[in-house]
Amino acid sequence: MKQWFTLLNKEFLEMARNYKWIWMPITFILLGVMDPLTTYYLPEILNSVGGLPEGAIFEMPEPSAQEVFIMSLGQYQMIGILIIALSMMATVAGERKSGVAQLILVKPVSYFSYITSKWAAALILIVVSLFLGMLASWYYTGVLFEFIPFGTFMESFGLYSLWLILVLSFVILCSAMFMQPVAAGMVALVTVFISTIIGGSFQHLLEWSPTQLLPYVSERLITEKWPEHVWPATGITLTMTVLFVLLAIYIFKRKELAD
Amino acid sequence: MELFADINWALIAPILFIQVILLVIAVIDLIKIEKTNGPKWVWAIVILMVNIIGPILYFVIGRRNQ
């Protein structure tokens, strides 16, 4: 256990030294406030640009606070996932490729600790960043449109963070599988995006799929009722997260650390 | 200039503030770092010229670890 914290500390120190602890939260906050701000100011911006001919009526139905908040989640779904994959793809692969892993793993370091410490550090960074980002989105949506009940906000944060944790776990699995960080990142991204597209197209067949968590969060926000299949989907998400991490450890252990 | 009067600066100011932090840190890091993916001067331009996205892009793909 002491060794695990030594490894975790190293990860945190590295994240501080390469400024991940600053730019990740800021990026997630900027992503969060973007939609409330642009949606609110869009009509005014268009008016001030003055591109509209005299007499033209600019009609745009004012979106609800819930809709604006869901748009922010859409940002994390695209750019957030992209950032998670690109910034974490090297976490295992990079150390193997450079050769540092050789120095570390000739020491009596358990493979379980090596992988899970990396996973835990990344998870904490991402969950904290996501929380700050969603909180900013919630606040800006509240000020500019209407406040969503804080409890509902916390529920959507809880559920949506489980999805991003699953994405992170898959990125780490890819990072343990491939020697090249770029290969790990690309495989992870392509897989995640294809699964969300498949999940979106076959919603009625894949009701328990982790990719449905975002639609379920949206549904919950708008209807204020829990969708029928949300808990099985949550259970499957958690199970897959654990499986991905265990698989990452297994694969990493079996891989030889040769050049 | 009606637009500027309408804008809620209490909401915009914090965003501008953290954006500046991001920019400053990206510049400091670029100066200190030995190698980047791709030429350093390109990243200098990207960070300074491309609003918000420039520094993020630099941290995500420009920065070389190790």
Added chain:
Amino acid sequence: MPLVTVENLEKSFKDLRVIKGLNFQLENGKCVALIGANGAGKTTTLKMLSGLLRPTKGKISFAGEKQGGDHRRLIGYLPQHPVFHDWMTAREFLEYVGKLSGLPTKKAKERSAELLELVGIADAKNRRIGKFSGGMKQRLGIAQAIIHRPKLIMLDEPVSALDPFGRREVLELLEKLKKEATVLFSTHILNDAEEVCESILFLHNGEIIESGTMDEFREKYHQSKIDLVFSQEASSFLKTLSKHQQIDSIQMEGNKASIYTENLKAVKEVILTLAAKENWPLNKYEIGSISLEDVFMKVVQK
């Protein structure tokens, strides 16, 4: 009593057999040099011993340890080109590795300070490793390998990348390490091996072709060399000599000739008699012993 026993060790990469059945033992508290040309399989052997590579076949057992268990705490390993976390300082890295090896935080700090001093980079302890020179990295590499006082220290070509000055210092350091642990280091420079090690393992094409103590080795390949310099083409005088039984080989180059033999006394007489009888126009006559590099070539060619 042997610390490590290696039996029938083999390693293949795909279809390529790189290591073809090694058998050897490493005695406690001895220094063993693993000698061989580049590509002979030295690094692969060390990596199998350190657990970074899995043997295709064969056994590696440590005295008093369960067969096939985790021996990593007994081992210190320095790869040929050590890579560190460049963003850490030397002190941070040593403390980190020390803690990973099971030292309590306070112990890890003390031991790191002690080792930074020992390998001579204490002045640079708070500098980022990314700014270190190759020689400094090599020293830091040695420090990290011995931080947990391993029983077996393995170093892969620890001196070949260093300048003569750094080389001397590292060899002296190895001399010190020998007192605390068994040292196994690979090199392609025989003189380095000769300087610190009692025993050698000679690796060629994945096989041990020669092993034993340094003295035995020297005895076995003991050869003498007689250098002759004529004032004319050498070959015309040495025709009769080349058929002599005691002479192993003659190398000729213009006016110069080198005669190799294991029986210096007999050959010396033959040459001197011939030279007097035929009145050789000799400018130089010199008896020398051959260098270890020559032995190296000789063993490999066998």
